[in-house]
Amino acid sequence: MLMMNNQTNKFIYLPIIVLFTFVLVGCSHTGNLETQVVETPIPVINTPSPEINTFIEKTKIVSQTQTPEPEEIEFEPALPEYSLSVKFDYSNQSARVNQTIIYVNNSKQMLNDIRLATDTLRYPGSFSLENVFVNSNEEKLEQRKYYFTLLLNEGLAPGEEIEIQINYFLSIPPLPPPADDLKPGIFGYSTVQTNLVDWYPFIPPLSENGEWLLHDPWFYGEYLVYDLANFYVEIELINSPTNTTIAASSIIPTSQVDNLYHYSSSRVRNFVWSLSPSYVVETKELNGITISTHTFPFHQPGGLHVLQEASKAVELYSRLFSRYPRENLTIVEADFLDGMEYDGLFFLSRGFYNLFDYTPQNYLTAIAVHETAHQWWYASIANDQALEPWLDEALCTYSEVLFYEEYYPELVDWWWEYRVNYYQPGGYINKSIYEYQGFVPYRNATYLQGAKFLQSIRDELGDKIFFDFLKEYATNQKDKISSQTYFFDLLRNYSDIDFYQSSNYLFK
Numbered sequence: 001m002l003m004m005n006n007q008t009n010k011f012i013y014l015p016i017i018v019l020f021t022f023v024l025v026g027c028s029h030t031g032n033l034e035t036q037v038v039e040t041p042i043p044v045i046n047t048p049s050p051e052i053n054t055f056i057e058k059t060k061i062v063s064q065t066q067t068p069e070p071e072e073i074e075f076e077p078a079l080p081e082y083s084l085s086v087k088f089d090y091s092n093q094s095a096r097v098n099q100t101i102i103y104v105n106n107s108k109q110m111l112n113d114i115r116l117a118t119d120t121l122r123y124p125g126s127f128s129l130e131n132v133f134v135n136s137n138e139e140k141l142e143q144r145k146y147y148f149t150l151l152l153n154e155g156l157a158p159g160e161e162i163e164i165q166i167n168y169f170l171s172i173p174p175l176p177p178p179a180d181d182l183k184p185g186i187f188g189y190s191t192v193q194t195n196l197v198d199w200y201p202f203i204p205p206l207s208e209n210g211e212w213l214l215h216d217p218w219f220y221g222e223y224l225v226y227d228l229a230n231f232y233v234e235i236e237l238i239n240s241p242t243n244t245t246i247a248a249s250s251i252i253p254t255s256q257v258d259n260l261y262h263y264s265s266s267r268v269r270n271f272v273w274s275l276s277p278s279y280v281v282e283t284k285e286l287n288g289i290t291i292s293t294h295t296f297p298f299h300q301p302g303g304l305h306v307l308q309e310a311s312k313a314v315e316l317y318s319r320l321f322s323r324y325p326r327e328n329l330t331i332v333e334a335d336f337l338d339g340m341e342y343d344g345l346f347f348l349s350r351g352f353y354n355l356f357d358y359t360p361q362n363y364l365t366a367i368a369v370h371e372t373a374h375q376w377w378y379a380s381i382a383n384d385q386a387l388e389p390w391l392d393e394a395l396c397t398y399s400e401v402l403f404y405e406e407y408y409p410e411l412v413d414w415w416w417e418y419r420v421n422y423y424q425p426g427g428y429i430n431k432s433i434y435e436y437q438g439f440v441p442y443r444n445a446t447y448l449q450g451a452k453f454l455q456s457i458r459d460e461l462g463d464k465i466f467f468d469f470l471k472e473y474a475t476n477q478k479d480k481i482s483s484q485t486y487f488f489d490l491l492r493n494y495s496d497i498d499f500y501q502s503s504n505y506l507f508k
């Protein structure tokens, strides 16, 4: 248990290791190489002899007359559009929301219902539905523990569009005090911040066989799977203290007049925001990307450190994986003991700032770059966080050591020792969140064993091939919901070793 001797900033210095236990709770496409590049079966010859030349010419002529393979046009699904108009009353921590969703059935089958994942239903008394209109006709929703179902009388045919208007009232719950048996709450308010995460009903993705990818919430880990979507968010702050600033997924409001803010964010997984009258905001531009930190005043040095290290991580991961997938990165000090990633924004536990010792050898740095990596492994390349959590968490944990290798090679051993080996992690990395016997076995397997597994692949493949693989994985799966199947299918292109079959890290 973490103990604070006073709220401002000092921890009773429990061995750092204990802190780690709390830290982590909180990520084909049919064309393959053969079809894309080969026009006709021409044998590869080092020094072509003249006969061969004429043979090649002839073949080319022949092939040119053959009807070329139809180019595979990748289906570009119409993204759901979310428009949210929010009147947020700071004095009673409540919000009145008018929301409209424009949704197209991108699947090949008729939809007879639509699921609306509504995580705020899990906070008793927080979500009150007022009314719902479908294509301007008033409708009813069936309520479940963490989602609503809209039954479609006539069904929604493939390619057909529907407009759903939902009006509701949010009563933001207080952030629960830290408890070691419960996942820290993120949606909520405290004396210094209000966080709105997974605060609106959204339509989950459909699986290939037409099922809603909406799993049950669990005691640890994340259960939500997100499709890409476009967001237009209007926020009016009412009764908010002066100097209240909003930290949002998309950095700069497209417009702001007094207390009315407009944001738009396209091709992203979600839209979250956090507000406080106490944030100290620091910003840095990096290759056209705006990185900003929102930190409490007594942790400003830590905030500056995070800004610097996260920027270095963005630079490195852009080289190793793929171009940074967003225009901004918003980093928010959390008034709860957790780090948590969202699309374009992440929270960093105030506990890490408390322990900041003006060096990179600490959790503030390690977790800041971990969460930064989630902009690749979670936001750009999504995964089913409930069924395949390792796909983002193992890659983000491993991205930490890649950061230390690049910028602080003298700390790589420290990282392996304190971050991983100290816990003597075990367990299969590729189980669902429901199959681990608690947070620690889950974290040990998916994060820590996951990082060791990736190191074992790299040891086999060597750096060049390993990073080529990672780069192709990141590029090919950009804007997609990836899968373990895809990961290992691609890996088979890089090695004769079948890591899926041969590795002891994996449950088969």
Ligand SMILES: [Zn+2]
Residues within 6 Å of the ligand: 026, 027, 341, 370, 371, 374, 392, 393, 396
């Ligand atoms: Zn993570």
